[in-house]
Amino acid sequence: MNSLRLALRNLKRNRRRSLATVLAMVVGGVSILLFGGYVQNIVCGLQTDFVRAGGHLQLEHKDYYLYGSGDPTAYGIADEAHVIAVLEHDPVLAPMLLVVTPTLEFGGIAGNFAAGVSRTVYASGVIVADQNAMQRWNDYGFPGEPDVLALTGTRPDAAVIGLGVARVLHLCTALKVQDCPQPSGPAATLARESTNAPLPSDVAQLVDREDAVDRQDASTTTSKIRPSRDAAAVAAPEIELLAATTGGAPNVARLHVAKAIDLGVKEANDNYVGMHLPAAQRLLYGSAPSEVTAIVLQLRHTSDIARAKQRIETLLATTLEGAPLAVYDFRDLNPYYGQTVALFAAIFSFISVLIGAIVLFTVGNTMNAAIVERTVEIGTLRAIGLRRGGVRRLFVSESLLLGVVGAGFGVLTALLVALLVNHSGLTWTPPGRVNPIHLHVRVWGEWTLIASTGAGLLIVAVLSAWWPARRAARLEVVEALRHV
Amino acid sequence: MEAMTLRRVHKTYRLGNVDVPALIDIDLKVRSDCFTVLSGASGSGKTTLLNLIGCIDKPDAGEIDIAGQPVAALSDDALSDFRLRHIGFVFQNFNLLPVLTAYENIEYPLLLTHMPSAARKRRVLELLDAVGLSEHARHWPGQLSGGQRQRVAVARALATAPELVLADEPTANLDSTTGAAIIALMRRMQRDYHVTFVFSSHDPKVLAEADDAVQLQDGRILAGGAR
Numbered sequence: 190m191n192s193l194r195l196a197l198r199n200l201k202r203n204r205r206r207s208l209a210t211v212l213a214m215v216v217g218g219v220s221i222l223l224f225g226g227y228v229q230n231i232v233c234g235l236q237t238d239f240v241r242a243g244g245h246l247q248l249e250h251k252d253y254y255l256y257g258s259g260d261p262t263a264y265g266i267a268d269e270a271h272v273i274a275v276l277e278h279d280p281v282l283a284p285m286l287l288v289v290t291p292t293l294e295f296g297g298i299a300g301n302f303a304a305g306v307s308r309t310v311y312a313s314g315v316i317v318a319d320q321n322a323m324q325r326w327n328d329y330g331f332p333g334e335p336d337v338l339a340l341t342g343t344r345p346d347a348a349v350i351g352l353g354v355a356r357v358l359h360l361c362t363a364l365k366v367q368d369c370p371q372p373s374g375p376a377a378t379l380a381r382e383s384t385n386a387p388l389p390s391d392v393a394q395l396v397d398r399e400d401a402v403d404r405q406d407a408s409t410t411t412s413k414i415r416p417s418r419d420a421a422a423v424a425a426p427e428i429e430l431l432a433a434t435t436g437g438a439p440n441v442a443r444l445h446v447a448k449a450i451d452l453g454v455k456e457a458n459d460n461y462v463g464m465h466l467p468a469a470q471r472l473l474y475g476s477a478p479s480e481v482t483a484i485v486l487q488l489r490h491t492s493d494i495a496r497a498k499q500r501i502e503t504l505l506a507t508t509l510e511g512a513p514l515a516v517y518d519f520r521d522l523n524p525y526y527g528q529t530v531a532l533f534a535a536i537f538s539f540i541s542v543l544i545g546a547i548v549l550f551t552v553g554n555t556m557n558a559a560i561v562e563r564t565v566e567i568g569t570l571r572a573i574g575l576r577r578g579g580v581r582r583l584f585v586s587e588s589l590l591l592g593v594v595g596a597g598f599g600v601l602t603a604l605l606v607a608l609l610v611n612h613s614g615l616t617w618t619p620p621g622r623v624n625p626i627h628l629h630v631r632v633w634g635e636w637t638l639i640a641s642t643g644a645g646l647l648i649v650a651v652l653s654a655w656w657p658a659r660r661a662a663r664l665e666v667v668e669a670l671r672h673v
Numbered sequence: 674m675e676a677m678t679l680r681r682v683h684k685t686y687r688l689g690n691v692d693v694p695a696l697i698d699i700d701l702k703v704r705s706d707c708f709t710v711l712s713g714a715s716g717s718g719k720t721t722l723l724n725l726i727g728c729i730d731k732p733d734a735g736e737i738d739i740a741g742q743p744v745a746a747l748s749d750d751a752l753s754d755f756r757l758r759h760i761g762f763v764f765q766n767f768n769l770l771p772v773l774t775a776y777e778n779i780e781y782p783l784l785l786t787h788m789p790s791a792a793r794k795r796r797v798l799e800l801l802d803a804v805g806l807s808e809h810a811r812h813w814p815g816q817l818s819g820g821q822r823q824r825v826a827v828a829r830a831l832a833t834a835p836e837l838v839l840a841d842e843p844t845a846n847l848d849s850t851t852g853a854a855i856i857a858l859m860r861r862m863q864r865d866y867h868v869t870f871v872f873s874s875h876d877p878k879v880l881a882e883a884d885d886a887v888q889l890q891d892g893r894i895l896a897g898g899a900r
Contacts, residue, residue, distance in 0.1 A: 191784075198772035569768040572729050573782050573829075574757025576750050666729035670764070 192579070196586035199559070206555055211595045213551040214646055217544040218599020219606060221642050224540055226607055226632035228533045231619065233329040233631065236491065238622075239519045239526055241324050241335070244288065244485035245494050246501065247522060248272065251515040253482060254522070261295040262435040262473055265480030266514065272484055275508050281500045285493045287326060290319030291481035293469045297432035299350070299462055301358040308357045310350075312430060312462040314469025317341050323487050332627060338463075339448045345465050348428065348444035353459030355449035363426035364449045430462060432472050442472040451623045494518050545649045548595075552588055552653035560584065560661045567661050568669025577662035584658035585651055592650025596643040607632040675738075676705040676837050676869035677726060682735030684721055684892075695721040697892045699735070703871055703885070705836070708863050710880055711873045713889035719873035720841055722889065726871060727760055727839045728752050740836045757785055761830030763840035763859075763872070767822040769814040775825045776801065776810040782832045800828040803865070804858060820851035827859060831866055838863075840872030844879065856882055 200207040250257065253264035266272060269291045276282055276289050293314040300307030317340045324335040339349040352369070355361055361369030425445040434440045444464060452458050470479035488497055501516045520527050560567070567580055575583075607630040616625035632639070682699040685692050696718045703709050703726075711719045724730035725737060728744050737744050740759050747755060762768075769778045779800055783793045801807045804824040814822055823843060830838045840859065844852030856879055863870045872879070880886055887897040 195772065202772050565766075565768065566770060569762075569764070569770070571753065572727065572756065572762050574753050574785050574833075576753045578750075579785075667724050670729070670768075 192586040210555040214595025217548040219603045222603035226630040230631040244487040246486040248484040288487040304359040311460045314466040343447040347447045349463040351458035351461035549653040556657040564672035571666045580662040581658045588654030592647040596646040707884040709885040710883035717889040718892040761835045761838040
C-alpha cells in the first residue's frame with residue numbers, strides 16, 4: 190500500500206468533494222487551453238497575413254528602413270535581377286524559398302484633377318503573379334481559398350486604391366463603392382465647381398510624356414498579358430500620380446483605377462495605391478536604369494527564418510559583397526506583429542495566473558477539509574510509526590492525483606470543445622480585416638500549450654497541497670488523537 | 674528485566690493561564706512479558722502516562738527508557754522509527770484506517786518497515802488467524818463489529834513484533850462480553866508472542882487478569898509497580 194494507492198482510496202472515499210475539485214481543475218484547464226488556442230490562432234493568422242503580404246525576409250538597402258520612406262530612389266537596390274538570381278540559385282537557400290519578388294514603394298500625390306482634388310499617398314509597385322503566389326502560403330492550414338490581388342488581370346497602367354483614397358478623390362461613384370459618404374458644405378461646392386476642370390499645364394505635359402512611353406511599351410507587349418487599354422479606358426476612372434524621380438524632379442503617371450479596396454485599417458485605406466512594378470519603376474526612374482526598394486523572400490516555413498537569414502548574410506559578405514544591402518525579417522519590419530503577440534501573451538499569462546489562483550485555492554480548500562476530517566487518522570498513522578514526511582507525502586499524493594485527473598480530463602474536454610467550436614461555423618472579424626473569418630481554436634497540435642497547461646495544473650495542485658500537508662505533518666500526535 | 678523505566682517523570686498541561694500537573698515525579702519500572710494495568714479515576718494521569726511511555730508525548734522533566742533505549746533525546750523521525758519497531762498501540766476507538774481492509778490495516782506497519790512481500794503476507798495471515806479473523810481479511814472496517822475491529826487493532830499492534838503494546842481503555846467502547854473476549858485475546862497474545870502489555874482501565878475484570886497493577890491518583894502513583 191504505497192502513498193499513491195492510499196491517496197487514491199482516500200479520494201474515492203469522499204467522491205463528491207474529489208469530483209468538485211477535479212471539476213474546478215477541468216474548468217480551469219479548459220479555459221486556459223481554449224483561450225490559449227484562440228490566442229495561438231490569432232498569432233498564426235496574423236503571421237500568415239504578414240507573410241503573405243510581405244514575405245518572411247526582405248533584402249533592402251541597409252539604410253532604407255530608417256531613411257528610405259523620405260527618398261526611396263536614394264536607397265534602392267540596383268540590378269535586382271542579379272541579386273534575385275544569386276538568391277534563387279544558392280544551393281543552401283533555394284530549398285527554403287517559395288517566392289522571391291521585387292517591390293518598389295514610394296510616396297507621392299494622387300490627384301483626380303478632373304474633380305480638382307488630390308492627396309498624399311503611399312504607392313506600392315508589385316509583380317502581381319508573384320504576390321498571388323505569396324497569397325497561397327498556408328503553413329498553419331487555415332481553411333478557405335487564398336485571396337487574389339485586385340490588380341490581377343489588369344492593364345499595365347492600372348492601379349488599385351484604398352477606399353479612403355477613392356473617397357477623397359471623389360471616385361466612389363465611378364468605382365461603385367458602397368457606403369461612401371459625400372462631403373457637405375464648402376468642400377462639396379468646391380468639388381462640383383472644379384469637376385471637369387482641365388489639368389494644370391505643367392502636369393498635363395508630364396502626363397503626356399508618360400502616356401507616350403506607355404504607348405511605346407504597349408506596342409511591344411502581347412495583348413494576352415496586357416489587356417487593351419482602349420477597351421478598359423472607357424469605364425475605368427483615372428488618377429494622376431505625382432512622384433519625385435531620382436534627380437528630385439517631379440514626374441506624373443496617369444493610372445486607370447481598376448478598383449477601390451477596403452484594407453481594413455483607415456490609415457491604409459486613406460493612403461494606399463497599388464500598381465504594377467514596371468509602371469512604378471517608369472514613374473520613378475523614367476528611362477534611367479530602374480531599381481526596387483526591396484526584394485521579398487517568402488520561405489516554405491517560418492521556422493527556416495534564422496537559417497535563411499544567416500545564409501543571406503553569408504551571401505552578402507561573399508557573392509554579393511559590396512552591395513549595400515541588409516536583410517530583415519518580417520518581425521523587424523512589422524513591430525505591430527511583435528507588439529500584438531506580446532499583448533496577447535500578457536493577457537494569456539494574466540488569465541492563466543487568475544485561473545491558477547482559483548485552482549490553487551480550490552485544491553487547497555479540499556486538502557484543508559480532508560486534513561480536518563482525518564486528524565485522528567493522522568494521529569493514528571503517526572503513532573504507528575509514519576514519519577512527518579510520510580504524512581506530507583500522503584496529502585501531496587492526493588493532490589497530485591487530483592491534478593493528474595483534472596489535467597487529463599481538462600485536456601480531453603478542451604480538445605472536444607475546440608472541435609465543436611471549430612465545426613460550429615461561428616465567425617468573427619479580427620482587427621485589420623474586412624471579411625469575417627471562421628472562429629477557430631487551435632488546441633490540437635499545440636503540444637507545448639497542452640503540455641505546459643497540464644504541467645501547470647499539476648504544479649498548482651501540488652503547491653496548493655503543500656501548506657495543508659505541512660500543517661498535517663506538524664500536528665502533535667497526542668493532539669491529533671484527541672481531535673473530535 | 675524491565676520493559677521500560679521511568680525516572681522522576683513530570684508532566685504539566687497548560688489550560689488557559691493555569692498549569693495543571695498531570696504527572697508528578699513518576700518513578701516506575703514495568704516488567705517484561707507481563708500484563709500491566711494502569712488504573713485510576715478519570716484525570717488520574719493514566720492516558721498521559723501511556724502517551725509518555727508510547728513516545729507520542731514528551732515529559733517536562735525526567736527520563737524514560739523503553740526496551741533499554743533512552744528516548745528523551747530522539748528526534749521526531751527517530752521516535753517514529755522507534756515506535757514503529759518497538760511499540761504497538763491499541764486505541765479505545767480502534768482507530769483502524771477506514772480505506773484499508775482488515776488485512777491491509779495489519780499490513781500497513783509492515784509496509785513502513787519495508788518487510789519483503791512474502792514475509793509480510795505470512796505475518797499478516799498468521800496474525801489474522803491468531804485473532805480469529807482469517808475469514809474477514811478482505812472486509813472493510815465498516816463491515817466489522819466493534820469486537821472484530823478491536824481484534825484487527827490488536828493484530829496491527831503486534832504486526833512488527835514490538836516489545837511493548839500499549840492499550841488505552843481498549844474495552845471502553847465494547848459491551849462486557851466482547852470486552853472480556855478482547856481482554857482474553859490480549860492476554861493470550863501477550864503470552865504467545867512474549868510481549869509486554871500495558872494498558873489503562875478501571876474495569877475490575879481487567880485488573881483481575883493483570884500480572885501487575887499500578888494505581889494512579891492525581892498524577893501520582895498510589896500503589897503498585899516497581900518503584
